[in-house]
Amino acid sequence: MNQSYYNGFNSRKRKQEYKTDLPVMITPEVKEPGSILSSLSAYIFKPWHGFVILFFCMVSSSIAFGVDDNAKSSIAEVLWRWMPLLLKGFIFNIVISICAMAIGTAAGAALGLGQISLNKWVRRVSWFITQFFRNSPWLVLLFFAMFLLPFEINIGGLAIPLPDWVKAIIGLSLPVMANVSEIVRGAVVSLPSGQWEAAESLAYTRRQTLWLIILPQCVKRMLPPWMNLYAILTMATVLASIVGVSEVMTLTGQALAAEGGRTDLLAPFYSFVLLIFFMYCYPIARWTVRLEKKFSVIG
Amino acid sequence: MIKPILSKLVSASVLCAIAMSSQVAQADAIDDIKKSGVLKVAVKADYKPYGFRDPSGAIIGIEPELAKDVADRLGVKVEYVPVVSSNRMQFLEQGKVDLMIATMTDKPDRRKVVSIVDPNYYSSGTNILAPAKYGFKKWEDLKGKPVCGIQGAFYNKKTGKEYGAQIVAFKGTAEAYAALKGGNCVAFVYDDSAIVAKTKDPAWEGYEMPLKTIDDAPWGLAVKLGETKFHELMSDQIKSWHKSGRILELEKKWGVENTPFALKMHEEYK
Structure with a gap:
């Protein structure tokens, strides 16, 4: 990521078109404007992908229709009947994702600043925590949070219940925290050192430099990867179904069971879940690409 | 630079505190239930017709109805907590639910973990x-x-x-x-x-x-280990279900053929 930021920085010079033969003055060719991230998400999400998925959903449901011809109307009808419950479950997924993102961002920002601290030990500990949680499977962290945290906390005789979904939020916010920490560190490091030097020459303290000069510039660099992380987190919230939170995946399974395990409903129901996630995450991805382009250094 | 250290310390200590403060005050389950006015029952939500969801999201079925009977007897409201086979005993152990009626087969090793009530209420x-x-x-x-x-x-x-x-x-x-x-x-x-x-x-x-x-094998409903008073009450409740033919009636209502076990128990306690 850093590399590409520098590339973006360099390419501004390219626009000024130096007339020179000296190899030192010629800036290297930059293939793709914007960061790796934007080109990646532009590669993953294109508008026609939406149609492909829609098509896939329709085909899969029509295959199901083909299996049971006389149940044709009832599949749509059954799905319609369960839709309010499934959407309610999906809202729960969104709540989990937003809360986990909020907690993860707050903790991750602190951890990321810890990673660039001048104190050797703060730096090392932050680095360790970041690497530890960044390289652990999300599901394992979720299991940890589920089974290590009690269902109720007693603080001075006051029992605060800790329901499953709160535990899921805590469990999911750990990897988010580590990823945000890396995003923050990466953004700060990616800024040209001239910014630090200039601030120092103006007699800013380190703290002032960080808060008044460095971090404001980092925000827009961090925004696209941060939003990408959010989209990934949203899609990961279905993991909570494995630990028994009543979110959309769990409810889908239960709805299917309540319909007596009809095999022809399987594809339409899961396609529906796929579709609502896509409809929520796809605009975020597109928006991320737009922000990336807007914030990229090339005018 | 104190801030990051502090925030890490705080988050770490909060986690520790959460992990340690899990001790819950022990008291009699029936008193607790009556005090809170809610009986929390672990039931299945994916096991038609014993416990499943209707499109509104409510949990219905044979076992939720049995749980409702218990709540009515205690004069409290009932709250269904959906469980799956892999977490139902933990929920009871942790005290997240007061009672478990979740299609659980009565096994000797399970009796060590939770207090399964005799006689059995069902069998399959x-x-x-x-x-x-x-x-x-x-x-x-x-x-x-x-x-x-x-x-x-x-x-x-x-x-x-x-x-x-x-x-x-x-x-x-x-x-x-x-x-x-x-x-x-x-x-x-x-x-x-x-x-x-x-x-x-x-x-x-x-x-x-x-x-x-x-x-x-018979199915066992269970309460937390050591809740003797609640255990006795449930034992009495199961006997009265068999006596009145409530289970046979529920089987009929939810479209299950009367099982030999339920018929036999009805004969026995009639």
Whole structure:
């Protein structure tokens, strides 16, 4: 990521078109404007992908229709009947994702600043925590949070219940925290050192430099990867179904069971879940690409 | 630079505190339930007709109705907590629920973890649903073949260990049925009462329940270990269910044929 930021920085010079033969003055060719991230998400999400998925959903449901011809109307009808419950479950997924993102961002920002601290030990500990949680499977962290945290906390005789979904939020916010920490560190490091030097020459303290000069510039660099992380987190919230939170995946399974395990409903129901996630995450991805382009250094 | 250290310390200590403060004050369960006015019952939400959801999201079925009876007796409201086979005993141990009526088979090793109430309220056996073309005659025929099952069901182990079948465990019944139809496994090992219903379903023509039912095992509802008063109350409650024929009535209401066990218990306690 850093590399590409520098590339973006360099390419501004390219626009000024130096007339020179000296190899030192010629800036290297930059293939793709914007960061790796934007080109990646532009590669993953294109508008026609939406149609492909829609098509896939329709085909899969029509295959199901083909299996049971006389149940044709009832599949749509059954799905319609369960839709309010499934959407309610999906809202729960969104709540989990937003809360986990909020907690993860707050903790991750602190951890990321810890990673660039001048104190050797703060730096090392932050680095360790970041690497530890960044390289652990999300599901394992979720299991940890589920089974290590009690269902109720007693603080001075006051029992605060800790329901499953709160535990899921805590469990999911750990990897988010580590990823945000890396995003923050990466953004700060990616800024040209001239910014630090200039601030120092103006007699800013380190703290002032960080808060008044460095971090404001980092925000827009961090925004696209941060939003990408959010989209990934949203899609990961279905993991909570494995630990028994009543979110959309769990409810889908239960709805299917309540319909007596009809095999022809399987594809339409899961396609529906796929579709609502896509409809929520796809605009975020597109928006991320737009922000990336807007914030990229090339005018 | 104090800030990051502080925030890390705070988050770490909060986590520790959360982990340590899990001790819950012990008191009599019945008093606690009456004080809070809510009876929390662990029930299945994916096991038709014993416990499943209606489209509004409410949990209904035979077991939720039994739980409602208990709540009515205590004069409190009932709250259903959906559980799955793999977490139901933990929920009771942790005190997240007061009572568990969740299609759990009564097993000696489970009696060490939770307090299963006598007499048993229900019973079912294990059998398989398989295409008739395979012509299974005995359980040993399943040896080395993939057999679908449900995650956390006790009979997976038996089918796998004793009869040598390869268990492919699924999250829910719909997935397992689909896998069976798709040919991912040669049979689906499940409760016999559910399989009998399937073999009568026209969508499952050509499928049979070919084997002898094994493990006709009673189901146990359970309370937390050490809750003797609540245990006694539940024991009395189960007797009164058998006496009044409530279970037979519920079976009829939810479309299950009266099981031999429920009939026998009704005779016994009448």
